[in-house]
Structures are given as C-alpha cells and as structure tokens.
Amino acid sequence: MRPGTFSKLAILGTLLLVLAVVPLVLPSPFHLRVATLVWINATAALGLALLIGLAGQVSLGHAGFMGIGAYATALGPKHLGLDPLSSMALGIFAAALLALLVGRPILRLKGHYLAVATLGLGILVHLVIVSEVPVTGGPDGIQLPHVELLGRRVTGPELWYWITGTGVVLAAWLALNLEDSSTGRALRALHDSEIAASVVGVDVARHKLVVFVIAAVYAALAGGLFALFNRFVTPDVAGFLRSIELVTMVVIGGMGSILGAVVGAALLTVLPQALTVFHEYEHAVLGLLIVLFMVFLRQGIVPGLAGRVVRRRSA
Amino acid sequence: MAEFVQLLFAGLTTGAVYALVALGFTLIFQASEVVNFAQGEFVMLGGMVTVFAYNAGVPLPLAALLAVVVAAATGTLLHSLAIAPAKGATVVTLIIVTIGASILIRGLAQIIFDKQFHALPAFSGDEPLRVFGAAILPQSLWVLGGSGTIVLGLWLFMERTLLGKAVRATAANRLAAELVGIDTRLVLTLAFAVSAAIGAVGGILVTPITLTSYAVGTLLALKGFAAAMLGGIGNPVGAVVGGLVLGLLEAFAAGWISSTYKDGVAFLVILLVLFALPQGLLGRAAVGRV
Amino acid sequence: MSLLEARGLSIAFGGVRALEQVGFTVDRGEVLAIIGPNGAGKTTLFNVVTGLYRAHGGEVRLDGRDVTGLPPHALAARGLARTFQNLEIFFRMSALENVMVGRHLKERRRLGAELLGLPSVLRENRESRARSRDLLAFVGLEERADEPATGLPYGALKRLEIARALACEPRILMLDEPAAGCNPVETEEIDRLIAAIARQGVAVVLVEHDMRLVMRISDRVLVLDQGRRLAEGTPSQVRSDPRVIDAYLGRHGVAAAHAA
Numbered sequence: 001m002r003p004g005t006f007s008k009l010a011i012l013g014t015l016l017l018v019l020a021v022v023p024l025v026l027p028s029p030f031h032l033r034v035a036t037l038v039w040i041n042a043t044a045a046l047g048l049a050l051l052i053g054l055a056g057q058v059s060l061g062h063a064g065f066m067g068i069g070a071y072a073t074a075l076g077p078k079h080l081g082l083d084p085l086s087s088m089a090l091g092i093f094a095a096a097l098l099a100l101l102v103g104r105p106i107l108r109l110k111g112h113y114l115a116v117a118t119l120g121l122g123i124l125v126h127l128v129i130v131s132e133v134p135v136t137g138g139p140d141g142i143q144l145p146h147v148e149l150l151g152r153r154v155t156g157p158e159l160w161y162w163i164t165g166t167g168v169v170l171a172a173w174l175a176l177n178l179e180d181s182s183t184g185r186a187l188r189a190l191h192d193s194e195i196a197a198s199v200v201g202v203d204v205a206r207h208k209l210v211v212f213v214i215a216a217v218y219a220a221l222a223g224g225l226f227a228l229f230n231r232f233v234t235p236d237v238a239g240f241l242r243s244i245e246l247v248t249m250v251v252i253g254g255m256g257s258i259l260g261a262v263v264g265a266a267l268l269t270v271l272p273q274a275l276t277v278f279h280e281y282e283h284a285v286l287g288l289l290i291v292l293f294m295v296f297l298r299q300g301i302v303p304g305l306a307g308r309v310v311r312r313r314s315a
Numbered sequence: 316m317a318e319f320v321q322l323l324f325a326g327l328t329t330g331a332v333y334a335l336v337a338l339g340f341t342l343i344f345q346a347s348e349v350v351n352f353a354q355g356e357f358v359m360l361g362g363m364v365t366v367f368a369y370n371a372g373v374p375l376p377l378a379a380l381l382a383v384v385v386a387a388a389t390g391t392l393l394h395s396l397a398i399a400p401a402k403g404a405t406v407v408t409l410i411i412v413t414i415g416a417s418i419l420i421r422g423l424a425q426i427i428f429d430k431q432f433h434a435l436p437a438f439s440g441d442e443p444l445r446v447f448g449a450a451i452l453p454q455s456l457w458v459l460g461g462s463g464t465i466v467l468g469l470w471l472f473m474e475r476t477l478l479g480k481a482v483r484a485t486a487a488n489r490l491a492a493e494l495v496g497i498d499t500r501l502v503l504t505l506a507f508a509v510s511a512a513i514g515a516v517g518g519i520l521v522t523p524i525t526l527t528s529y530a531v532g533t534l535l536a537l538k539g540f541a542a543a544m545l546g547g548i549g550n551p552v553g554a555v556v557g558g559l560v561l562g563l564l565e566a567f568a569a570g571w572i573s574s575t576y577k578d579g580v581a582f583l584v585i586l587l588v589l590f591a592l593p594q595g596l597l598g599r600a601a602v603g604r605v
Numbered sequence: 606m607s608l609l610e611a612r613g614l615s616i617a618f619g620g621v622r623a624l625e626q627v628g629f630t631v632d633r634g635e636v637l638a639i640i641g642p643n644g645a646g647k648t649t650l651f652n653v654v655t656g657l658y659r660a661h662g663g664e665v666r667l668d669g670r671d672v673t674g675l676p677p678h679a680l681a682a683r684g685l686a687r688t689f690q691n692l693e694i695f696f697r698m699s700a701l702e703n704v705m706v707g708r709h710l711k712e713r714r715r716l717g718a719e720l721l722g723l724p725s726v727l728r729e730n731r732e733s734r735a736r737s738r739d740l741l742a743f744v745g746l747e748e749r750a751d752e753p754a755t756g757l758p759y760g761a762l763k764r765l766e767i768a769r770a771l772a773c774e775p776r777i778l779m780l781d782e783p784a785a786g787c788n789p790v791e792t793e794e795i796d797r798l799i800a801a802i803a804r805q806g807v808a809v810v811l812v813e814h815d816m817r818l819v820m821r822i823s824d825r826v827l828v829l830d831q832g833r834r835l836a837e838g839t840p841s842q843v844r845s846d847p848r849v850i851d852a853y854l855g856r857h858g859v860a861a862a863h864a865a
C-alpha cells in the first residue's frame with residue numbers, strides 16, 4: 001500500500017457512508033443541490049486525478065471535455081431530436097474521440113509545454129461554444145428538457161442526489177481498480193521515469209493516451225450529468241476557470257489520492273457557495289485560500305492529514 | 316496596402332504587449348523555474364493604478380511611476396509570501412499557487428478599484444498619423460517605442476551589469492551561483508519585481524488604446540504564456556518574437572478571416588507549432604540524458 | 606548468427622563524437638564487459654542499443670533481425686533489458702512495486718477487466734507479486750520489499766534495478782556500472798548475481814570500472830576510448846595490451862586486474 005492512501009474498501013466505505021449520511025443531516029433542497037454539484041465535480045476530478053496524480057500529466061483544459069459532454073447533452077434534443085440520455089452518451093463518445101485524436105501529439109509534450117497545449121485545447125472548445133451562437137445559444141446558454149425514463153420524469157433534488165452520488169461511487173470504484181492493475185502500475189511508473197518504464201516494455205505514448213481518454217470520459221460524463229441535473233448550461237462549464245478549478249480540486253485534495261479528489265471537489269464546490277456571504281470579497285478570499293492551502297498543505301489535504309496522523313501515532 | 320499597414324500596426328501593438336508579458340514570464344521562469352500565471356495582473360495593475368491616480372489629480376507621468384512601483388511591490392510580495400514558501404513544490408502545485416495569487420490580486424483590485432472599464436488620455440494626442448494610407452494612432456508608436464526600449468534596457472542590464480550577470484548565473488545553475496556567493500534570494504526577488512514592472516509598463520502604454528479593467532489580466536496572462544512557449548520558454552529573444560508573431564497573427568486573422576475567433580488564433584497556432592516542434596520555435600531540443 | 610549484434614554504431618552530440626563505428630556481439634550465457642575511461646561512450650552505446658537514442662549510422666540485430674531504431678518498449682518485448690548508471694527508480698513506489706512494473710510484458714492487459722477489477726486481474730496481480738518477491742529475494746532485498754523505494758540506500762537501489770530488469774525475463778541483460786558506489790561486500794554480491802544470471806543462459810553486457818569484477822566474470826572484454834573501439838579480447842589479452850594500459854588501466858588498474 002502506498003503511503004497516504006487507504007485500502008480500496010476503506011475508501012469506498014467512507015464514500016458510501018458520506019453518501020448515506022448527508023441527506024439525513026442536510027435534507028433541505030438547497031443543500032442537496034450543492035451536494036449533487038459536489039458529486040458531479042468529484043466525478044470530473046476523479047478522472048483528472050488519474051491523469052495528473054497517477055500518470056503525472058497536467059491538463060489545464062479539462063473543462064473543455066466537460067463542456068463537450070454538457071453541450072452534447074443539451075444540443076442533441078434541440079437539433080437532432082434525440083433524447084437527453086442518448087445525447088449524453090454521444091457527448092461522452094465525442095469527448096473520447098477528441099481526446100484520442102489530439103492525445104498523441106499533445107502528450108508527447110512535457111511539463112509546461114503540455115500545460116500550454118492542453119490550456120489551448122480547452123480554450124478553443126470554450127471559444128467554439130461561445131461563438132457558434134445559432135447552434136449553442138452562445139454566452140446566454142441553453143435550456144434542456146426533462147429527462148424521461150420509463151415514461152417518468154427524472155426530477156427533484158433528492159433523486160438527482162442519489163443518481164450523481166451513485167455515479168461518483170462507481171467512478172471511484174473503477175479508478176481504484178485501475179490503480180491496482182498492470183495499467184495502473186505502468187502509469188505510476190511513467191510518472192516517475194518514462195525512460196525506465198519504456199525499457200521494461202511500457203508503451204509510454206499508448207498508456208498516456210489511455211489515461212487521457214479515460215480522464216476525458218470522466219469529465220464528459222460529469223458535464224452530461226450537470227446538464228441533465230441543472231437543465232441549463234452556459235459556456236462557463238468549459239471555461240478556463242473551470243479547468244483551473246478542476247486541477248485545484250485534485251491538487252488541494254492530494255495528487256494521486258482518490259479520496260483527495262472527492263475532498264477537493266467538495267471544498268471547491270462548497271467554498272464559493274459559502275463565500276457568497278462575503279459578497280465583494282468572494283474572489284479575494286478564494287484566491288487567498290488557494291494560496292494558503294498550497295503553501296501550507298502542499299501534499300494536499302488527504303495525504304497531508306494522513307501523514308500527520310501517522311507521524312503522531314508513531315511519535 | 317493601406318489595410319495591410321493598418322493590420323500590421325495593430326498586430327505589432329498588441330504583439331508588443333504580449334511580448335512584454337512573455338518577457339516577464341521568461342525572466343521569472345529563468346530565475347526560478349516558476350511559470351507565473353499572475354503575470355497578467357501586473358499589466359492590469361499598471362493600467363488601473365495609473366487611471367485611478369490620474370483621475371485623483373496626480374500628473375500622468377507621476378501616476379505611471381506610482382503604478383510601476385505598486386506593481387513591482389506586488390511582484391516582490393508575491394515572491395516572498397507565496398512562491399518562496401512553496402519552494403520545492405511540483406510544477407502543478409506552483410501553477411496553482413500563481414493562479415491562486417492572480418485570483419487574489421484580481422479580487423483585491425475589484426474591491427479597491429471597481430468593475431468598470433477605464434481609459435487614459437493618449438500620451439500625445441489622438442490625431443492619427445497617415446502611413447501608406449493607413450491611420451496609425453500615435454499611442455501605437457508609444458507602445459512600440461516603449462516596449463523596444465524595455466527590451467533593449469533589459470538586454471543591457473543582463474549583459475553589462477554585475478547584477479544582470481548574477482541573474483543569468485542563477486538561471487543557469489542555482490547551486491553553483493550560491494557557491495560563488497551570489498545572493499540567489501535577492502536575485503529571485505529582483506526577477507519578480509522587474510518582471511512585474513515590465514508588465515505594468517505594458518499596461519500603462521496600452522490602456523489609452525484598449526481600455527482596462529480589473530479583469531483584463533487573465534487573457535493577457537494566457538496569451539503571454541502562449542507567446543513565451545511559442546518562442547521556447549526561458550528564451551528572452553523567443554519571448555519577444557513569440558509575442559510579436561502572436562499579435563500579428565491575431566490582427567491578420569481578425570482582419571482577413573473572422574474576428575469571432577481572434578482569441579483562438581493564439582492557441583490554435585501554439586497547438587500546431589508544438590505538434591511540429593515540441594520545444595517551441597526557438598527552443599533547443601535536448602536529448603534526455605540518462 | 607549471434608543473439609545480439611551491434612555493427613558500426615555512430616552518434617554525435619553537437620561536436621562530440623560519442624560513438625564512431627562501434628560494434629559488438631554477445632551470445633547466450635556469455636558475459637561481455639565494456640570498459641574504458643570516463644566519457645568513452647559506454648553509456649551512450651547502451652542508450653543506442655536499447656533504443657533510447659537513435660544512431661546516426663550503424664545497425665543493431667537481434668536474432669539476426671534488424672531492430673535498429675525500434676522504440677525501447679519494442680526492444681524490451683524482444684528480450685532486451687537494462688539497468689541505469691544513474692538509477693532510474695520509480696520513487697513513488699515500493700521496492701516490490703518497482704519490480705512488478707518489470708513484469709509489465711508478462712501481464713495481459715485488458716482495460717475493461719482492469720477497470721472492473723475482475724478476478725483474472727486480481728489473480729494476475731498476485732502472480733506478479735509472488736514472482737517479484739522471488740526476484741527481490743534473489744537480489745537479497747526480500748526484507749525491504751514493502752518499503753518505499755525512496756528509503757533504500759544506494760547499493761540496494763542498484764540491486765533493485767537488477768531485479769526489475771530480471772522481471773522482464775530478458776534474454777539479454779545490459780548492466781551499466783552495477784557495482785559503482787557499492788562497498789566490497791555488495792560488489793561481491795553483484796559478482797555472484799551476474800554469474801548466476803549468465804548460468805541461466807542470459808547474455809550479459811556489463812559496463813564496469815571495477816577491474817577485479819570485470820576480469821573475474823567476463824568472457825570477453827571490449828575497450829572503448831573516445832567513442833572508438835580500442836581493443837577487444839579475453840580478459841588476459843586486454844589487461845596486458847599496452848594501448849589499454851596506456852589509455853585506461855594505468856599501473857594501478859593493471860594491479861587490480863591481475864589481482865582478480
């Protein structure tokens with residue numbers, strides 16, 4: 001077991017426990033809506049945690065994939081006469097395809113070059129969404145119909161809480177399984193030394209591509225869920241700031257920690273809601289908190305705190 | 316012809332500002348290996364502080380000086396309060412720190428100043444000059460001349476002064492620089508202060524043309540970053556070339572193709588360039604050594 | 606036809622001609638040592654042969670088939686494994702996991718099954734873990750299997766790299782200064798390891814500055830100097846070759862070489 005991580009069962013158990021307890025403690029529709037947003041963001045963050053934390057590849061444009069998922073879900077019913085669910089599936093497929101196509105040349109890049117290339121990709125997606133007004137509705141955003149399943153409307157904060165909550169647990173389960181597999185080990189290996197990984201037979205380019213596509217699928221799924229739940233999307237889902245928020249969730253929670261990605265998502269989703277009471281000071285406080293967290297809990301919340309507990313016990 | 320010249324000047328003018336931002340990136344990157352996403356906020360501070368001081372009755376040159384000082388002080392604080400304590404953190408963590416700092420600076424600017432757009436009077440009138448039938452704003456010449464002067468000054472500083480050599484030594488090898496007695500912490504602080512001042516000057520020069528607000532920093536930082544990478548990061552000549560190339564591409568794309576995707580040009584180009592040349596235009600390909 | 610054959614390899618970095626027309630062959634169970642002064646091009650030769658650098662001229666043949674320019678992972682799949690002079694360890698992993706990565710090519714990877722954590726994947730994990738523990742035992746690191754690699758001393762990391770390379774079940778093992786920085790006891794240990802590996806039929810190519818070790822275990826020795834082949838022959842031929850003594854061994858080296 002790696003330092004700062006917990007066993008698969010402990011992590012899934014914790015998640016399930018939180019999932020079950022939140023509606024008991026905070027049953028108001030407002031709180032359930034915020035919690036739903038946490039689960040959605042956590043899904044996207046989990047994919048990014050695999051990409052950044054496990055494989056060590058940065059993406060500063062991941063909201064682009066989230067945007068593709070969200071907008072496909074919104075546009076399918078409007079322009080193609082599809083139902084929202086199949087539109088979402090199509091969106092996830094589109095995101096995976098884009099990741100597959102641009103992944104190889106992009107992932108040849110290292111460090112800051114990779115950062116700027118992914119940044120550019122995200123910004124281009126965002127720009128297309130903002131600019132193609134007749135198709136996307138432009139900056140004003142676009143409305144979605146209700147989802148119908150078996151002839152019944154899928155609606156209400158409680159139901160969406162459970163749908164997205166189940167989604168995040170599944171997403172975490174898959175991610176944990178991947179970590180503990182040949183592919184997962186290869187990804188962690190190339191994070192440390194691409195050269196050493198390649199000479200033991202790891203096809204580095206292929207593995208980076210695989211994890212990039214997985215991360216894109218997670219983000220597109222999160223985007224689709226967001227569109228269905230919110231029934232309204234604006235280009236902000238694909239924006240640069242959203243990309244940065246996603247990376248911050250992963251880093252603040254603790255790079256390479258599955259639980260960390262969820263904790264980071266919770267923090268960065270709840271915090272802005274809580275900060276609205278500061279009105280004018282909202283942004284300043286958010287920026288300050290990000291800097292403080294990164295300076296004082298550099299390993300991230302989950303590994304940082306776990307490390308502290310372990311040290312205290314052995315002291 | 317007239318249109319070409321018009322676009323050329325428009326491109327060079329924005330390109331000069333990108334070049335200054337990219338130069339600021341490069342300076343900090345060389346000294347500390349940190350990519351400072353708060354670089355755009357210095358440009359914003361340059362414009363906003365000048366505007367508010369000027370509107371409060373301070374003469375323009377003095378207001379501009381004040382803005383440069385404020386930006387340089389902010390750069391110094393950024394280094395000592397956020398970057399230095401995060402020493403040894405990973406690339407991603409440092410990126411987040413500087414982005415957090417930029418959100419903080421923007422948030423403070425929004426409180427201290429306001430959310431409106433602001434203008435400054437052009438330094439030497441609004442009467443356009445006629446060049447080959449194109450109308451060139453005198454302020455464009457100020458931007459070009461000012462940026463050129465800064466680039467030249469920085470070059471002289473780096474090549475001719477002891478302090479400049481200390482900066483280059485620190486960039487080349489921090490440990491070795493420390494061993495020969497260079498105060499690398501001072502050098503780093505200096506790099507942050509100087510690159511903030513450079514950004515601020517860019518903001519002051521360009522505000523009469525483009526207006527400014529508390530939020531202009533983000534896009535500038537992204538494009539300056541793209542310009543720096545286009546030139547090959549850590550290469551000052553590359554930064555200036557990258558900035559000018561980006562500015563020109565944007566101007567001509569907007570003029571000849573479509574202005575809708577003007578802001579995308581920079582990123583499309585950088586993707587294509589990096590696909591072909593993974594080290595940027597002027598970067599050297601190093602063989603990974605084992 | 607030799608198992609591995611390099612012919613006329615050349616490469617330059619800027620003005621430095623790191624290799625000029627260098628070649629060698631090695632066969633099953635054989636130990637070939639490559640020696641020479643610092644900067645002679647030994648590591649560069651390894652890097653070219655294992656596909657990390659692309660040669661400007663020359664060719665590499667495996668089983669008589671041209672493999673020049675294949676990427677490292679493709680060469681690994683054909684049975685080539687190596688260690689690194691300056692350690693390339695997966696520092697975020699435990700010692701055991703480092704070796705498990707070496708099992709990469711022996712594991713069947715089906716992404717779907719891995720994501721679902723199917724029993725077949727778990728079985729394979731167990732197998733890899735068991736094999737890797739055996740290999741750690743073989744290099745004398747079984748006690749430290751579950752420690753993070755960051756905590757291991759230098760000598761242990763050298764052996765960890767050998768275990769990782771062996772996990773590939775290679776036909777050719779290339780060791781770049783496996784005994785550098787090791788104390789006499791550890792060097793003895795590595796000596797024993799290499800002999801055992803060669804006995805199993807693996808072709809070993811060894812770069813080493815420890816002349817005692819080289820002379821004791823190699824079948825043939827290739828001497829490089831400034832990117833060129835200076836001499837080649839049995840240990841006894843090489844250590845009495847005046848050009849080799851002049852360029853590399855010196856008087857002290859000769860003493861060490863004869864002491865073996």
Ligand SMILES: Nc1ncnc2c1ncn2[C@@H]1O[C@H](COP(=O)(O)OP(=O)(O)OP(=O)(O)O)[C@@H](O)[C@H]1O
Nearest residue numbers: 602603604618621623642643644645646647648649
């Ligand atoms: N990636 C590289 N870039 C530039 N020069 C290189 C590179 N790799 C090797 N060289 C040069 O090639 C020459 C041979 O280096 P190499 O590392 O192969 O020597 P070596 O025989 O392994 O020496 P040592 O005994 O010190 O390990 C040296 O001059 C070295 O500086």
Ligand SMILES: [Mg+2]
Nearest residue numbers: 647648649690
């Ligand atoms: Mg060497």
